[in-house]
Amino acid sequence: MTDRSFEPGQELPELKVTPDRYLTVRYAGASGDFNPIHIDEDFAQQVGLPGRILHGLWTMAQVARAQTEAAGGPHALKRLSVGFRGMGVMEQEVVVTSKVRSVDEDGTVHVDAEAVQSGTAIVRRGDAELKP
Amino acid sequence: MTPDADAKPIGKTYPPTLYAVGREKVKEYARAVGETDPLHLDHEAARAAGYADVVAPPMFAVVYCSPAMGPVYFDPELGIDFSRLVHGGQEFKWGPLVVAGDEITTTVSVKSIEHRAGNGFFVFESVSANQHGHTVSVGTWTNIVRETA
Numbered sequence: 578m579t580d581r582s583f584e585p586g587q588e589l590p591e592l593k594v595t596p597d598r599y600l601t602v603r604y605a606g607a608s609g610d611f612n613p614i615h616i617d618e619d620f621a622q623q624v625g626l627p628g629r630i631l632h633g634l635w636t637m638a639q640v641a642r643a644q645t646e647a648a649g650g651p652h653a654l655k656r657l658s659v660g661f662r663g664m665g666v667m668e669q670e671v672v673v674t675s676k677v678r679s680v681d682e683d684g685t686v687h688v689d690a691e692a693v694q695s696g697t698a699i700v701r702r703g704d705a706e707l708k709p
Numbered sequence: 710m711t712p713d714a715d716a717k718p719i720g721k722t723y724p725p726t727l728y729a730v731g732r733e734k735v736k737e738y739a740r741a742v743g744e745t746d747p748l749h750l751d752h753e754a755a756r757a758a759g760y761a762d763v764v765a766p767p768m769f770a771v772v773y774c775s776p777a778m779g780p781v782y783f784d785p786e787l788g789i790d791f792s793r794l795v796h797g798g799q800e801f802k803w804g805p806l807v808v809a810g811d812e813i814t815t816t817v818s819v820k821s822i823e824h825r826a827g828n829g830f831f832v833f834e835s836v837s838a839n840q841h842g843h844t845v846s847v848g849t850w851t852n853i854v855r856e857t858a
Binding site for chain 1: 742744746767772795798799801803
């Protein structure tokens with residue numbers, strides 16, 4: 578394992594992922610969230626959406642994954658809070674960016690993060706605490 | 710009874726639910742969110758790293774919390790209009806990692822309810838503990854219900 582050091586202002590590696598058109602179906606099955614706005618095109622349009630939208634918690638999981646991959650594994654993520662905004666769609670790239678805000682004396686790393694799709698932050702005010 | 714300012718069920722706590730973490734469920738979830746770390750996908754690799762079985766990604770918390778959260782959203786005392794519900798924000802704090810074979814008990818309570826600017830803000834807290842009594846996650850679930858047309 579390589580040493581991982583974090584400094585304020587440092588940008589963590591970007592995570593880029595393009596959800597395919599069946600992603601929400603797989604995530605619905607995996608998570609148990611079968612809200613039809615995520616899996617039924619007709620229903621989504623009937624309630625005024627452009628079509629099926631991503632689960633916010635799937636997008637949050639991408640923000641979480643960006644942190645655990647940067648910090649060396651799942652043990653390192655101690656806290657994550659996010660706000661959801663707008664809606665994510667399939668077949669368009671989601672980019673997670675993360676930047677170290679501060680590092681405590683005990684080594685706890687505070688990170689600001691967001692997930693952007695087509696220029697819009699769909700997860701914003703991401704605030705992560707890492708203990709690499 | 711109609712909900713009013715004096716009858717907000719702040720602090721109301723729902724019955725705990727038990728979730729048994731299965732190896733294939735962890736793997737299914739890990740694949741759905743794009744995890745590539747073998748700790749989540751290969752029990753031999755997880756064991757070689759010192760874990761009893763595959764490790765649940767931190768956000769797997771939404772899976773083991775799900776049976777506890779469901780009844781809250783449909784609680785008639787809260788009167789949430791599901792068709793106007795938006796997930797506004799989410800926080801998790803994590804303790805020890807969850808691995809396949811763990812049994813997770815989750816208790817949910819109503820943390821706050823506020824009405825402002827035509828929206829209702831319902832905040833719930835989930836506390837999840839493993840079979841050893843260690844708190845594996847505390848979740849704060851912020852939901853917004855649009856109350857004006």
